[in-house]
Every structure is written in structure tokens, then in C-alpha cells.
Amino acid sequence: MSELILEMRDITKLFPGVKALDKVNLQVEKGEIHALVGENGAGKSTLMSVLSGIYPYGDYEGEIYFEGELCAFRDIKESEHKGIVIIHQELALSPYMSISENIFLGNEQAKKGIIDWNLTHNKAKELIKLVGLKESHTTLVKDIGVGKQQLVEIAKALSKDVKLLILDEPTAALNDEDSEHLLNLLMKINKEKNITCIIISHKLNEITKISNQITVIRDGACIETLNKENQVITEDRIIKGMVGRDLVDRFPKRDAQIGEVTFEVNNWTVYDPMDESRKKLDDISFNVKKGEILGIAGLMGSGRTELAMSLFGRAYDKKISGEIIKLGQKVEFKNVQQAIDSGLAYVTEDRKQAGLILIDDIKHNITLSNLKNISRRFVVNENQEKTISESYRGKLNIKSSSIHQKTGNLSGGNQQKVVLSKWIFTEPDVLILDEPTRGIDVGAKYEIYTIIQQMANEGKSIIVISSELPEILGICDRVYVMNEGKIVGEMDRKDASQESIMTCILQSMH
Incomplete structure (x- = not known):
């Protein structure tokens, strides 16, 4: 031995x-x-x-x-x-x-x-x-x-x-x-x-x-x-x-009902906040449809997170050109609050630093992004807050002792469900998810994919950024490929494979 x-x-x-x-x-x-x-x-x-x-x-x-x-x-x-x-x-x-x-x-x-x-x-x-x-x-x-x-x-x-x-x-x-x-x-x-x-x-x-x-x-x-x-x-x-059981499928079955284009970005160019002569994103154009799960694939450093943050109320840099069209109307988000008010939500890749207040409880974290919905004359209705938090805890199967448990004491998968609850509560039309299952186990991933799919089935437009190609291929209806701050390819689910995505990236390299 x-x-x-x-x-x-x-x-x-x-x-x-x-x-x-x-x-x-x-x-x-x-x-x-x-x-x-x-x-x-x-x-x-x-x-x-x-x-x-x-x-x-x-x-x-x-x-x-x-x-x-x-x-x-x-x-x-x-x-x-x-x-x-x-x-x-x-x-x-x-x-x-x-x-x-x-x-x-x-x-x-x-x-x-x-x-x-x-x-x-x-x-x-x-x-x-x-x-x-x-x-x-x-x-x-x-x-x-x-x-x-x-x-x-x-x-x-x-x-x-x-x-x-x-x-x-x-x-x-x-x-x-x-x-x-x-x-x-x-x-x-x-x-x-x-x-x-x-x-x-x-x-x-x-x-x-x-x-x-x-x-x-x-x-x-x-x-x-x-x-x-x-x-x-x-x-x-x-x-x-x-x-404790055989997981037959890693991804839920997808029966997509995709409608018209709801969110469109044209000629989006963003400069590096540390060096304003250097482009971080160069002339990006894309669209996402009602009820569609759109994937954005690319290597780390390709500019995917910068794209998401710059769209979300210019959370990344202020030197930006290009236009956003939502539901046929040209819109401009000068800050994060304007983006939220217009039906845009962004789930950050870093839930611990930017997605949650870890020392606060589940209840406050869920309602934080939409307090005006449960407030009257700037006073929060605590009963309403409890009811909503309990509802999301049940719907998203957040495993915790109660809604009063500190978010920092939850597992990674349950923390991610709290972040999702927070943004679903804002009732967005367009939801951007940046690495939604990073550091999460197989069972919790399946639950999160199911939540994403339910939201798409309700007619929301979902954008998923992920470094895991099997994830992109498993849940998305259409895929854009990014490299070095540019979109270098677009493909439907039936044409997308790990090989075709990597080929797009390699062919675009200088």
C-alpha cells in the first residue's frame, strides 16, 4: 500500500x-x-x-x-x-x-x-x-x-x-x-x-x-x-x-421562438481609457432578436467584456462613437441608470467584486437594482421586499437558510443565482450575461441555462459572452466571433462548431 x-x-x-x-x-x-x-x-x-x-x-x-x-x-x-x-x-x-x-x-x-x-x-x-x-x-x-x-x-x-x-x-x-x-x-x-x-x-x-x-x-x-x-x-x-444521478444532457432542450430584431448596435468604436489614441473596439455592428439567445465567442482579451460594459451606460470609458437602436428607436445611455431604465441589464463576469454586496443579505442584493419598484416616497416597503426576495429564492432555487443569509456565505452557484435574480427583477428587454457560469459546477450550470432559456421564451433578448465554446454551442441560437476588438465572424447554431469558431479567430489574426 x-x-x-x-x-x-x-x-x-x-x-x-x-x-x-x-x-x-x-x-x-x-x-x-x-x-x-x-x-x-x-x-x-x-x-x-x-x-x-x-x-x-x-x-x-x-x-x-x-x-x-x-x-x-x-x-x-x-x-x-x-x-x-x-x-x-x-x-x-x-x-x-x-x-x-x-x-x-x-x-x-x-x-x-x-x-x-x-x-x-x-x-x-x-x-x-x-x-x-x-x-x-x-x-x-x-x-x-x-x-x-x-x-x-x-x-x-x-x-x-x-x-x-x-x-x-x-x-x-x-x-x-x-x-x-x-x-x-x-x-x-x-x-x-x-x-x-x-x-x-x-x-x-x-x-x-x-x-x-x-x-x-x-x-x-x-x-x-x-x-x-x-x-x-x-x-x-x-x-x-x-x-446523485445520471445527467443525460448538459444543456436543456431548446425550442426557440425567435422574433424581430429588438436591439441593434452600429459602428460601435471604443477607445482605451488609459490611452485615448488606441481603439479597444473597432467599428462593431451586431443585432439580437426577440426571444433569441445570442452568443459572443472569442479569446480572453478580444474585447467582449469592454463591448458589454460600454453598451451598459458607458460603464467602460466615455470616448465612444456609434449608435444603439432599441425597438426601432435610436437611444443613448449616458450612464448606467439610463441603461437600466431603458430595459438593459448586465450580469458582470466578476460577481464578487462588481455583482454583489457580499456583506449584505440575499434580500437586499436582489432588490437593490430596482428599489423604486418597491418604494413610495423614497421609503422601501419591507413586506414587499421580503415577498419578492422569497419569490426569486424559490423560482431560481437559491439554496440558503433564508433570504436574510449573507450573500458572501453562499456557494458560487447560488451567488450567481442572486445576481441573476437582481437583474431579472429589473424586468429587462435585453440581458447581457458575461461568463454566467464561471466557477460553477455542472448541476448549477444546467439550472442557470434553464433560467436563461425561460427568459428567452418570455421574449427577452439574451446576449451570452463565454470563454467556454461548448457552452456557447449548447445554448445559443446564433454566434458572433470577436478577436482583437473586432467582429470577425457570424454563424447560425447549425453551422457553428468549435472548429469553425477557432478558424474565424485564427484567420483574423495579423
Whole structure:
């Protein structure tokens, strides 16, 4: 039998009104890549927070054995001292510090209380080379992309003599190329440095590619551990464990009733707010019809989010030319409120930073975008607010203890449903969804696709921006392809494929 580096026995963790973990057992073998999968809210991140001391000893029941020794971590420093390092989905880097300063942040290379900068920079250079970064160690973190920031986080972990590296959704915000590079790096450090890894991810194709064992968690309990050595593990097999049933279709059946053009954009040109001589979007024209789900595909950085934000009340830059025609009338949105009042809604790709007030409850988050609808003489009707919030909680199946639960304590999928509720409550004619299922599990994705489809069936015009091509192809009636700030292709659902979309992008590159 292989040697165990980690054993978690009967871990139970309670939050007010909910049992997040219920006697969970986890065994991780030394030198393996072990995947944790489950729906949003299943308890994966909570289990890793218990392991790393974020939830200290005494805050949970059960025992943790690391390298055969019973551990009682009171904070994250103690677990790091043993060689357990966790990298969270929200990266903990300081944007205005250099790469080398970030790598040794909290782990400064000091002698007698004074930082040895030569030692810091030399060690940083070695780690930067190891993780495959081409940037200088003096580059500020704000000047590199999210994919490279993930590599800085891994370099930071490697600087701490890590034995067990935990990665929570490491590729959620990355494009395919950056994801591939990160996964190859994990396999490399796992093999060459003999570092054991635990990876939490909703991207099942990545999980099946790199992991030796896969543990499925559902509703706070450990369902099963699948071993690659003695069985063939398919994505469908993992999904069955996650949701407790076979998920026959990843996307709901579509029976589209598409009408006339309701929203049209012509010759839309947007300049970079940091450099007004540089075009971010160049002469873009497109339209969306009543009851249609329109997809906008493209690589990260192609200008899709800038397009959505600039249309939504000029939320991105003010130097814009072009026209918007809604229901046959030329309209102009000088600010976000005007856009909302005219029946436009925008679900941001970053729900935590720009979509929700995480410290506030579900009720306030849902009604925030349309307070005038439940107010009289600037006073909110609280009974009406409760009724509406309860209604959306039920309709969108938001799993929570009540409408008074803090939004920050919900799982990613349920947070996304709150964001959707907020914008559906404004009763928009046109709804723009930017990466609507980022960081969300398969079961919750299906529920969100169903909600999107219901809205289209009610006659709303839906625009979906997504980096996941299977998602675009699975739910959209028509697809525009963007690259380098321009629309480079348009195709109907029947003609669209991953190959045809990528061909459009590659042919448009200079």
C-alpha cells in the first residue's frame, strides 16, 4: 500500500443553520495529484479551510493526521510551517509590489530583521524560471495577466518548502492556453519535486487528465473516491457521483421562438481609457432578436467584456462613437441608470467584486437594482421586499437558510443565482450575461441555462459572452466571433462548431 501523507477522519463542521461537513474522511497518498469534486456548496473549500487552519482546531470535530502526526492547526501559519500551502481562487497578491516581493511576502528573506534583497531576488529568479515565467522579477504584479499571477502564487508556495499544495479552482479564470500551461506545471512539480497536490476544480476534463484519485463530495459528505489505476473514469461517471444521478444532457432542450430584431448596435468604436489614441473596439455592428439567445465567442482579451460594459451606460470609458437602436428607436445611455431604465441589464463576469454586496443579505442584493419598484416616497416597503426576495429564492432555487443569509456565505452557484435574480427583477428587454457560469459546477450550470432559456421564451433578448465554446454551442441560437476588438465572424447554431469558431479567430489574426 502507498504511504499516506494526509488523513482526515470524521471531519464535521457546522455553520449557523447548516452542517457544512458531516463526518468526512479523506486519504491522500504521498506524491499523488488528488482531485476534490462536487457541486457548489458541497463542502470542498470548507474541508480545505479546516485542513489549512483557516478554521482553527476546536472550530470543527474530527482529526487531521499529516505525515502520520496528529495535527491541531490554530492558524494558517502553523499549517504552512508543516508544509501545507493553500492557493485560493481569489489570489492573495499585492498588485503594486514586484513579482519577487510577492513571492516572499510573509516569508521575507531576512537576517537580524533586515531583508536581504540580493538573496530575495536570486531565489525569486530561480522560482520564476521553475514555474515558466518569462517576466523579470522586478515586474509589478498588476502588469501581468491572471494566468501569470497564478504562476506567481505557485512560486510563492514553492518558496515555503511545500509538501502538500492545495489549489482551489486554479484555472477558473484562465483561458485554455494558460490552463494547459498551469496543469503541465503541476504535473512537473508533482513528478520532479515529489510535491503532493490536492486540486479542486469544476473543469472535469482537466481533473480526468491530471489526477490519480478523485474524491466526490456531495452535501457535506464524502460519497466515493475513484482511482484511475483500477477503473476508467469518465466525466459522466464523476457527474453521477456529484449530482446523485445520471445527467443525460448538459444543456436543456431548446425550442426557440425567435422574433424581430429588438436591439441593434452600429459602428460601435471604443477607445482605451488609459490611452485615448488606441481603439479597444473597432467599428462593431451586431443585432439580437426577440426571444433569441445570442452568443459572443472569442479569446480572453478580444474585447467582449469592454463591448458589454460600454453598451451598459458607458460603464467602460466615455470616448465612444456609434449608435444603439432599441425597438426601432435610436437611444443613448449616458450612464448606467439610463441603461437600466431603458430595459438593459448586465450580469458582470466578476460577481464578487462588481455583482454583489457580499456583506449584505440575499434580500437586499436582489432588490437593490430596482428599489423604486418597491418604494413610495423614497421609503422601501419591507413586506414587499421580503415577498419578492422569497419569490426569486424559490423560482431560481437559491439554496440558503433564508433570504436574510449573507450573500458572501453562499456557494458560487447560488451567488450567481442572486445576481441573476437582481437583474431579472429589473424586468429587462435585453440581458447581457458575461461568463454566467464561471466557477460553477455542472448541476448549477444546467439550472442557470434553464433560467436563461425561460427568459428567452418570455421574449427577452439574451446576449451570452463565454470563454467556454461548448457552452456557447449548447445554448445559443446564433454566434458572433470577436478577436482583437473586432467582429470577425457570424454563424447560425447549425453551422457553428468549435472548429469553425477557432478558424474565424485564427484567420483574423495579423
